Amino acid sequence: EAQVTQNPRYLITVTGKKLTVTCSQNMNHEYMSWYRQDPGLGLRQIYYSMNVEVTDKGDVPEGYKVSRKEKRNFPLILESPSPNQTSLYFCASRSTGGKGQPQHFGDGTRLSIL
């Protein structure tokens, strides 16, 4: 089954404790992206990657890091989490083909930073 898998689905942690949210897709997609969803703000892009070793900032990259060492994986790293990063996070992927290709989303990771 074609899917985007995120782990963990839920995490409660404390300020300053480094964490990584993993994202893996099995569709051989070149493009992957991370979004955060906050009430009243919709989804906003954090980082994206057009292919292996190619990453770029989205609209809200502060406080986050990413890496793309393999085509299927695109982890999101919070080096020193803070309470304002409490949010619902989604990973997405799509094939090449430009703006007309729809993105496939994972089920989300709910992070709570205390």
Add this chain to the structure above:
Amino acid sequence: AQSVTQLDSHVSVSEGTPVLLRCNYSSSYSPSLFWYVQHPNKGLQLLLKYTSAATLVKGINGFEAEFKKSETSFHLTKPSAHMSDAAEYFCVVSSNQAGTALIFGKGTTLSVSS
């Protein structure tokens, strides 16, 4: 710059009655437009997409949307609502020609009563 406005934050209908979720967009080029649905505790699922082919787009679960360039609108409709349609719906435009990001509307929560 591209933007999306969902005109209603909440729509309530009775089961069996028509559904209309309104979306206006702004784009400096020929846009790609999408509607996604999000059920509680789930990721986003693609309902339909417009990519400059037919202006009336049919999607899954009986939904359809009409692209109206003169009105810069992409409203989502369904002839007869089901209880299972209760969810949050997002109108989305591709941010640029390369499709490096999606711009999301704030979302419309659809409630369906029996």
